[in-house]
Every structure is written in structure tokens, then in C-alpha cells.
Amino acid sequence: MKQILMAVLVIGGLVWSGEAEAFTFKTYGLPTCGEYLGAYGKITLADKGAADGPPMALLTLTWMSSYLSAYNNMAVGGGDVLAGMTINDARGWVASWCRDNPPKDLIDALDTLFSRQ
Secondary structure (H helix, E strand, O other), rough: OHHHHHHHHHHHHHOOOOOHHHHHOOOOOOHHHHHHHHOOOHHHHHHHHEEEHHHHHHHHHHHHHHHHHHHHHHHHHOOOOOOOOOOOHHHHHHHHHHHHOOOOOOHHHHHHHHHHH
């Protein structure tokens, strides 16, 4: 659990680049839809967003959670970008989108999810 928390903090630090109007970032270790689907298929989801599975699969989910957190902070001002969805709902939605768009990256799925909210 400590390793996952550290990964969240490190990834979150990579995403933050300064003031909102100058917000740009380079993604490091960006998962593809295929990688996300592989990870999603290996995990067991539980209540309140908990997940259990192999460390590399959990790391992919951690990347998604970190991106959502950064987006909430930058674009929504600390609000809730998922607006009525649980994190597990969002994970399932992204898996479905990725099945329909296998050559895309995970960030494409998340950007599409944001535009639907």
C-alpha cells in the first residue's frame, strides 16, 4: 500500500506544472487502452474504489486515479469531474470505451469521459 501511495504522489507531482493558464504536461508511462484493458481484467473491484490484483495492474489504475485527481484540481477547481459516478463506474466506462477504441491511449478515454460530464 505504501508503494501505491508513493506512486500516486510521484505521478501527481509530474502532472502539476504551475498556474492553470500555463498548464501543460508531458505524460510519462502513459498507458494504452490495451494495457488498461489487460490491467482491468486482472483486478477485483471493491466498494469505495478499492481494488485488488497484481502490482502492475494496480499501477495502471493508480495512473488513472492520479490523472483524475490532477484534472479535478486544475480544471474543476477541486470539484468532482466524475459528477455522480463512482471511481469504479468510471473504471468500467473507460474499459468499455477502450474496447471500442483499442489503438487509443487511456488519456483519450478520460478526455472523452470528461466531455460527457
